[in-house]
Amino acid sequence: MRFSIFTGSAPAFTAAILMLFVTEDELQRAFVLAFNQILCDKSSYIYAYEPIIAALTDTTREDSQIAELQQQCSELYTKLEALVGDNAHRAQSQEAYREKCGALATQYENAKERLVGVESEKQAKLLRRQENTMLS
Numbered sequence: 001m002r003f004s005i006f007t008g009s010a011p012a013f014t015a016a017i018l019m020l021f022v023t024e025d026e027l028q029r030a031f032v033l034a035f036n037q038i039l040c041d042k043s044s045y046i047y048a049y050e051p052i053i054a055a056l057t058d059t060t061r062e063d064s065q066i067a068e069l070q071q072q073c074s075e076l077y078t079k080l081e082a083l084v085g086d087n088a089h090r091a092q093s094q095e096a097y098r099e100k101c102g103a104l105a106t107q108y109e110n111a112k113e114r115l116v117g118v119e120s121e122k123q124a125k126l127l128r129r130q131e132n133t134m135l136s
Contacts, residue, residue, distance in 0.1 A: 076108040080105065084101070
């Protein structure tokens, strides 16, 4: 079986088209040769992609967000504890207390949910980095 391979500019119909006739065996040999050349030089390809992999799996932003969200959760938890302690030691409107407590609890749960999400993003990046380094 023979294959036709042509080269040229598709939009430029006036350009000369060179027709090469290649047998299936010749095509297979060329493919194996090209593939082996890539495999022999794989370390240079991996080296070239290491900075890209590092950039794509950098967790600096996530680390910063995690620290910020942990601080926010800690502050909200401290406020909740203070509110509960204040309610136990001082007479106050229980409706207002429940309102404040509910608002703080909601803020805490939202911050905690965001924290879990950012931690998941960080873990996904670390797993991608590990998978990519295992290939090299």
